[in-house]
Amino acid sequence: MPKITFVIGGCRSGKSRHAQELAEATAPANRVYVATCVPYDDEMRDRVRKHQADRDRTWKTVEAPLDLPDTIRDTSRESGVLLVDCLTLWTTNLLLDPERSDRMPLWIDRLAEALEAAQCPVILVSNEVGGGIVPENALARQFRDWVGTLNQRIAACADRVIWTVAGIPVTIKGGGSG
Amino acid sequence: MPKITFVIGGCRSGKSRHAQELAEATAPANRVYVATCVPYDDEMRDRVRKHQADRDRTWKTVEAPLDLPDTIRDTSRESGVLLVDCLTLWTTNLLLDPERSDRMPLWIDRLAEALEAAQCPVILVSNEVGGGIVPENALARQFRDWVGTLNQRIAACADRVIWTVAGIPVTIKGGGSG
Amino acid sequence: MPKITFVIGGCRSGKSRHAQELAEATAPANRVYVATCVPYDDEMRDRVRKHQADRDRTWKTVEAPLDLPDTIRDTSRESGVLLVDCLTLWTTNLLLDPERSDRMPLWIDRLAEALEAAQCPVILVSNEVGGGIVPENALARQFRDWVGTLNQRIAACADRVIWTVAGIPVTIKGGGSG
Numbered sequence: 001m002p003k004i005t006f007v008i009g010g011c012r013s014g015k016s017r018h019a020q021e022l023a024e025a026t027a028p029a030n031r032v033y034v035a036t037c038v039p040y041d042d043e044m045r046d047r048v049r050k051h052q053a054d055r056d057r058t059w060k061t062v063e064a065p066l067d068l069p070d071t072i073r074d075t076s077r078e079s080g081v082l083l084v085d086c087l088t089l090w091t092t093n094l095l096l097d098p099e100r101s102d103r104m105p106l107w108i109d110r111l112a113e114a115l116e117a118a119q120c121p122v123i124l125v126s127n128e129v130g131g132g133i134v135p136e137n138a139l140a141r142q143f144r145d146w147v148g149t150l151n152q153r154i155a156a157c158a159d160r161v162i163w164t165v166a167g168i169p170v171t172i173k174g175g176g177s178g
Numbered sequence: 179m180p181k182i183t184f185v186i187g188g189c190r191s192g193k194s195r196h197a198q199e200l201a202e203a204t205a206p207a208n209r210v211y212v213a214t215c216v217p218y219d220d221e222m223r224d225r226v227r228k229h230q231a232d233r234d235r236t237w238k239t240v241e242a243p244l245d246l247p248d249t250i251r252d253t254s255r256e257s258g259v260l261l262v263d264c265l266t267l268w269t270t271n272l273l274l275d276p277e278r279s280d281r282m283p284l285w286i287d288r289l290a291e292a293l294e295a296a297q298c299p300v301i302l303v304s305n306e307v308g309g310g311i312v313p314e315n316a317l318a319r320q321f322r323d324w325v326g327t328l329n330q331r332i333a334a335c336a337d338r339v340i341w342t343v344a345g346i347p348v349t350i351k352g353g354g355s356g
Numbered sequence: 357m358p359k360i361t362f363v364i365g366g367c368r369s370g371k372s373r374h375a376q377e378l379a380e381a382t383a384p385a386n387r388v389y390v391a392t393c394v395p396y397d398d399e400m401r402d403r404v405r406k407h408q409a410d411r412d413r414t415w416k417t418v419e420a421p422l423d424l425p426d427t428i429r430d431t432s433r434e435s436g437v438l439l440v441d442c443l444t445l446w447t448t449n450l451l452l453d454p455e456r457s458d459r460m461p462l463w464i465d466r467l468a469e470a471l472e473a474a475q476c477p478v479i480l481v482s483n484e485v486g487g488g489i490v491p492e493n494a495l496a497r498q499f500r501d502w503v504g505t506l507n508q509r510i511a512a513c514a515d516r517v518i519w520t521v522a523g524i525p526v527t528i529k530g531g532g533s534g
């Protein structure tokens with residue numbers, strides 16, 4: 001049973017669904033969904049609702065839009081598995097927060113330390129966002145850089161990395177039933 | 179010989195060329211190119227012309243900008259292989275059609291059913307469009323979501339899924355000479 | 357020891373760092389970094405400085421913003437390994453140069469010929485830029501097409517092709533210690 005699993009893929013590549021299946025195969029109970037999403041428009045609220053409808057009552061939801069490292073440390077003490085979905089939104093939240101946006105390297109370190117210290121298996125989901133052309137918008141470029149830096153760091157920490165495309169999971173680091 | 183093959187990759191990743199090679203290895207004759215493209219500007223007309231120049235006279239072309247499922251059912255009865263290029267343009271055509279744009283789930287179901295019923299091997303090409311940052315344009319986001327949903331469904335139906343990058347085919351589902 | 361290695365990945369996927377590690381494993385000395393980058397703003401100057409700081413004094417830097425094929429031919433005669441970083445910026449430089457922008461096919465041929473003639477191992481880095489939605493900007497579409505065409509050609513020439521995502525190298529052509 002890998003302790004840290006990282007699932008990365010493009011938008012609508014099936015990464016959340018696959019991560020959920022992995023989590024359900026990891027722990028029969030005490031599953032915690034760590035949501036980084038703070039829905040701020042109808043489009044996002046719809047998406048959150050669809051994801052929730054896919055999870056049954058064996059799941060508990062915890063919101064961690066900003067203080068994800070502490071949430072992982074605390075929650076992992078009494079859980080069977082944590083599913084963190086997703087790191088891309090967490091990055092967005094940090095970059096939009098005036099007190100946190102200029103300390104991304106610190107937050108990345110803290111997340112890596114929290115994963116090291118976690119008391120149960122953790123599955124993290126993130127988006128591959130660097131596969132298109134360079135965005136014209138400077139904030140979008142900065143976002144893309146931080147997400148890429150964070151993804152590399154978490155993939156380096158992870159025991160298992162799974163890349164998804166068109167719903168197909170491809171294990172690119174670690175073995176097991178990816 | 180896999181019945182349904184799905185080839186997915188980014189723009190200019192060599193997916194159409196690879197799909198054509200697979201089709202030519204699948205059937206010596208009665209090859210049908212199912213074009214979803216309705217070229218509406220010079221740039222697209224050029225692209226279509228270049229693709230046509232790559233196919234010899236062993237190929238017949240059928241246009242199916244909208245009613246792709248019926249075309250697959252009908253054409254597969256008397257063909258050696260169908261090459262459908264591509265699902266991304268088909269999605270665009272449906273989303274731009276006032277009578278069809280709000281029934282995407284129905285069209286995705288119909289395509290999956292037509293593939294199930296097909297009487298000859300079918301090779302389908304699609305674009306990976308979810309690897310960049312979130313588009314600012316709402317229609318582009320909607321397009322990206324539907325293409326991703328369709329790609330997942332077709333990959334789930336397919337006996338073989340091949341991902342292409344820089345012209346290199348990588349078999350990510352099913353075995354064989356990918 | 358593969359003669360030509362091609363490393364491709366999205367922005368911030370770890371491709372440059374992996375290419376540098378490969379180069380350092382290939383030759384103990386006489387390592388040449390062939391920079392295609394002509395930094396024209398602070399953001400790029402920063403990025404160049406960060407990359408330079410990662411390379412020690414066993415590296416020599418040669419700039420080749422435009423005449424990359426000749427630089428590879430000449431430099432390879434007296435080097436242990438060349439690291440060309442990156443083909444995407446080279447394409448940008450050619451497309452922005454009034455005397456070269458309409459001869460991309462010629463430049464792609466020349467690069468392929470220079471790699472064929474190279475006297476030492478060459479490692480080339482490029483971006484996957486075709487994974488997002490179609491850009492609205494015509495120049496961006498043209499850029500994306502040329503980068504894709506170039507990437508396919510170089511991958512076809514290469515003895516080894518490595519795709520990177522989240523810092524994880526995945527060998528997709530050729531064997532060895534990818």
